Every structure is written in structure tokens, then in C-alpha cells.
Amino acid sequence: MRLVVARCEVTYSGRLNAYLPEAIRLLVFKADGSVLVHADSGGYKPLNWMTPPTVIEYGEGMIVVRKRAGRSEDRLEIRLAEVLAEFEHELGEEAGLEKDGVERHLQEALAGRPASVEIGLRLVRREWPTEVGPVDLMCRDARDGWVAVEIKRVGTLEAVEQLSRYLEVLRRDPALAECRGILAAQIVKPQARTLCEARLLGCVEVDLELLRGEREPELTLFTA
Amino acid sequence: MRLVVARCEVTYSGRLNAYLPEAIRLLVFKADGSVLVHADSGGYKPLNWMTPPTVIEYGEGMIVVRKRAGRSEDRLEIRLAEVLAEFEHELGEEAGLEKDGVERHLQEALAGRPASVEIGLRLVRREWPTEVGPVDLMCRDARDGWVAVEIKRVGTLEAVEQLSRYLEVLRRDPALAECRGILAAQIVKPQARTLCEARLLGCVEVDLELLRGEREPELTLFTA
DNA sequence: ACTTAGATTTCGCCG
DNA sequence: CGGCGAAGTCTAAGT
Numbered sequence: 001m002r003l004v005v006a007r008c009e010v011t012y013s014g015r016l017n018a019y020l021p022e023a024i025r026l027l028v029f030k031a032d033g034s035v036l037v038h039a040d041s042g043g044y045k046p047l048n049w050m051t052p053p054t055v056i057e058y059g060e061g062m063i064v065v066r067k068r069a070g071r072s073e074d075r076l077e078i079r080l081a082e083v084l085a086e087f088e089h090e091l092g093e094e095a096g097l098e099k100d101g102v103e104r105h106l107q108e109a110l111a112g113r114p115a116s117v118e119i120g121l122r123l124v125r126r127e128w129p130t131e132v133g134p135v136d137l138m139c140r141d142a143r144d145g146w147v148a149v150e151i152k153r154v155g156t157l158e159a160v161e162q163l164s165r166y167l168e169v170l171r172r173d174p175a176l177a178e179c180r181g182i183l184a185a186q187i188v189k190p191q192a193r194t195l196c197e198a199r200l201l202g203c204v205e206v207d208l209e210l211l212r213g214e215r216e217p218e219l220t221l222f223t224a
Numbered sequence: 225m226r227l228v229v230a231r232c233e234v235t236y237s238g239r240l241n242a243y244l245p246e247a248i249r250l251l252v253f254k255a256d257g258s259v260l261v262h263a264d265s266g267g268y269k270p271l272n273w274m275t276p277p278t279v280i281e282y283g284e285g286m287i288v289v290r291k292r293a294g295r296s297e298d299r300l301e302i303r304l305a306e307v308l309a310e311f312e313h314e315l316g317e318e319a320g321l322e323k324d325g326v327e328r329h330l331q332e333a334l335a336g337r338p339a340s341v342e343i344g345l346r347l348v349r350r351e352w353p354t355e356v357g358p359v360d361l362m363c364r365d366a367r368d369g370w371v372a373v374e375i376k377r378v379g380t381l382e383a384v385e386q387l388s389r390y391l392e393v394l395r396r397d398p399a400l401a402e403c404r405g406i407l408a409a410q411i412v413k414p415q416a417r418t419l420c421e422a423r424l425l426g427c428v429e430v431d432l433e434l435l436r437g438e439r440e441p442e443l444t445l446f447t448a
Numbered sequence: 449a450c451t452t453a454g455a456t457t458t459c460g461c462c463g
Numbered sequence: 464c465g466g467c468g469a470a471g472t473c474t475a476a477g478t
Binding site (some may be wrong): 133 | 467468469470471473474
């Protein structure tokens with residue numbers, strides 16, 4: 001990895017055109033060909049960048065990063081006015097990042113405890129196939145009625161639309177004509193909740209850590 | 225801006241939990257409180273990060289970056305096993321990034337030359353309001369018929385659905401009952417084109433630079 | 449403050 | 464390779 005702090009002017013042309021007037025910035029050249037141009041603010045996103053595979057050419061006070069993009073070409077031109085610092089270091093192999101808490105984990109946890117979505121709910125199948133995509137959880141309720149559960153980390157209007165599409169298709173089957181729908185999400189947006197009510201869909205917020213029993217429910221206040 | 229190359233182990237907890245085993249990485253501490261953890265590959269995205277506002281605490285071989293996130297707290301813990309290089313530099317103010325070629329520019333260009341969408345088309349209004357959102361361009365065609373134009377940089381199925389929703393609402397007005405729809409995009413996905421045909425919607429690919437006359441049409445091959 | 453829509457979205461999976 | 468959906472999406476604009 002090569003790090004350069006430089007006063008520079010940057011031009012990108014490709015999917016769009018972008019221009020950065022001369023200023024001091026951090027340039028990062030990664031071993032895999034990635035190039036990042038960072039300012040001293042603005043969070044995690046570079047001002048400009050190019051992802052691999054790239055070809056990097058060094059000229060007179062100029063670095064050109066090129067990349068084939070279909071018929072055309074992406075081009076990042078860095079005009080160096082002044083190099084203030086420069087530094088290179090071997091980093092070696094990256095050990096993989098492990099994530100926990102994404103939608104899939106929520107689905108796994110709810111599949112294991114469907115009753116936490118609604119009392120009496122029993123799982124029939126995960127990823128129940130339909131023409132318009134798989135239903136996350138297909139269940140039966142306490143009275144043996146069918147229930148389709150759509151799981152999201154954040155429950156938005158779009159999630160309600162998705163659940164509605166599933167139900168529309170499912171209910172064409174006479175056996176599933178009475179199928180209900182429930183949106184289960186860690187966070188349910190107010191508008192999504194409203195639309196659920198309007199469409200007679202269920203809607204519950206679930207807590208992954210609670211589900212897993214890693215954290216006790218905060219309902220035990222007066223039990224002692 | 226402070227740059228650190230270090231063998232380190234990183235743990236994030238917040239909206240999800242993530243763990244990075246010990247390896248050599250680049251740590252970037254920006255002036256605004258942003259913290260990035262980069263590997264020597266993987267494009268422009270950091271392995272882990274925290275956006276401002278943050279609080280950074282330095283302990284024994286340990287850096288903790290914290291951030292209030294509603295009721296809870298986001299936390300990035302960097303356990304430093306070995307600092308291999310360290311470096312700090314003032315960067316000063318960032319001169320603003322200028323972009324050109326995003327959807328808004330395409331809309332501006334097409335508003336100025338609606339005939340490039342379809343011969344004879346004349347603009348009536350940009351951002352024509354409907355209950356389900358504004359129609360990008362509302363036009364009349366050569367025969368004075370109404371035409372709603374939806375503009376996208378990339379024309380996907382979603383864009384066709386959006387245009388369809390507009391038309392459904394517009395056509396409720398008897399004056400607009402015959403309103404046609406056209407999807408105009410720099411890139412039209414094959415499936416979107418197919419759906420347009422099925423729904424009797426128009427569908428054109430447009431070239432921003434051509435529109436602006438910055439580039440000549442490539443039609444002059446045999447004119448000499 | 450909240451919601452919506454765009455993004456050089458990126459990224460990964462699956463056909 | 465394209466299509467589809469998730470993302471700690473982020474970010475800016477409108478309300």
C-alpha cells in the first residue's frame with residue numbers, strides 16, 4: 001500500500017465527469033490496484049476513486065488511473081502540484097471480516113422461534129417459493145391458518161409492497177386464499193406500520209439479541 | 225489527518241456486530257472524527273469505519289471510537305498489537321467536488337431538447353406533480369397528444385413500474401386518458417425494454433454528450 | 449426531524 | 464455474464 005499526501009487536482013471521467021480543484025488530499029494506492037482520493041473530512045467515502053482492475057501510469061507531476069469499462073474507458077487523472085509526504089508499506093493478507101446481525105441471521109433466529117412473531121405460530125418452511133420470489137417464512141397460526149412472514153432489518157414501505165405481492169400471488173391458490181401476512185423487522189418505519197394496518201397486514205418489531213436469549217426481556221421489573 | 229499502519233484486531237458493535245482478526249491494516253483518523261480501517265485490497269470501502277460525530281479514546285494498545293446512535297451506542301474497538309508506521313499531516317480545507325452527468329443533468333438536457341426523446345415532442349412542464357410523485361417531463365407530441373417521460377441514468381424494471389404508476393394516476397383525468405409514457409435513460413436494461421414493449425410504453429436510450437452537442441452523432445460516415 | 453430518492457451506489461448470490 | 468436484493472448502505476433535498 002502506497003500513501004501520498006499531496007496538493008493535487010483530480011479529474012474523473014467515466015460513468016460521469018467529476019472535477020476536484022487543487023487542494024491537499026490523501027491518495028491511497030492499494031496492492032490490488034484500487035485508488036482512493038480522500039479529503040480530511042466526509043466520512044468513509046472517498047472524493048474520487050477507482051476500483052480494480054486498473055492500469056496506473058506515472059508521468060510528469062501526473063498520475064493517470066485507467067480502467068476498461070465496456071466499450072469506453074474510465075479515467076482518473078491526478079495532477080500533482082506538490083507532494084508533501086509519501087510512504088509505502090507491505091500489509092500482507094487480510095483475515096476475513098465476520099459480520100453478525102444481518103437479515104439472514106434475523107431470519108435464522110425467527111425460523112427457530114416463530115412464536116416470537118405471533119403466539120402459536122409454527123414454521124412450515126423457510127424460503128417458500130412463489131412466482132414473484134421466495135416468502136421468508138411460511139407458517140401456520142394457532143388455528144392452523146396460513147401466515148406468510150416477510151423479514152427485514154428495516155421495515156419500509158417497500159417491504160410492505162413486497163409482502164403484498166407475495167400475498168396476492170399466494171391467495172390465488174384456493175388452499176391459501178385466507179393466508180395472512182406479517183412484516184417482522186428490527187425497525188418498522190411509521191409509514192410502513194400505517195400501510196400494514198390499512199392492508200390488514202400484521203407488523204411486529206423483533207429484537208435479534210432478545211430472540212437469541214442473549215439478553216433478558218426487560219419485562220421482569222416487578223417480579224422480585 | 226493521522227495515518228497509522230498497524231497489526232490490529234478490530235471489533236465493531238452497533239447496527240450489527242463485526243469482527244476483524246489480527247492483521248496489518250491502514251487506520252485513517254480524519255480531522256472531522258471519521259475513522260477508517262482499510263485493508264490492502266477491496267476497493268474503496270473500508271473494512272470497518274465510523275462516521276462523525278465520534279469520540280475517540282486512546283488506551284493501552286487500544287483505540288476506542290464511540291458514537292451515540294439513538295438510545296444505544298456504536299463502538300469501534302481497535303486493539304493495536306504492533307504499530308508499524310505512523311504519520312500525521314494537516315490537509316486544510318477541501319475545495320468542493322463538482323459532478324456532471326447525474327440524473328438531474330440528464331433531465332435538464334432532455335428538457336432543453338425533448339425532440340431527442342421523440343421527434344415532434346414539446347415540453348409542457350418539468351416535475352409535473354401527481355399523487356404518486358412528480359413526472360420528470362410532461363410533453364405533447366407532434367399530434368398534440370400527452371406524453372409522460374420518466375428519466376433515469378439506468379433504466380431498470382423499477383423505473384418502468386414507476387412510469388406505469390404515474391400513467392395509472394394521470395389517465396384517471398379524462399383529459400389525459402390517452403397519455404402515453406416513455407422511459408428515457410442512458411442505459412436501458414434488457415428486461416426493462418421488454419416490459420416497456422409489453423405495456424406499450426416507449427423506451428429510448430439517450431446520450432448526454434450527444435444531447436448537449438458536445439459530440440457529433442456518429443452518422444456521418446459516408447457523407448464525404 | 450423525518451422521509452424520499454439517487455448513487456460512478458457497492459457487494460454478493462444465484463441462474 | 465446479467466439480474467436481483469441487501470447494505471452498519473450514505474447522502475442530499477424536500478417537507
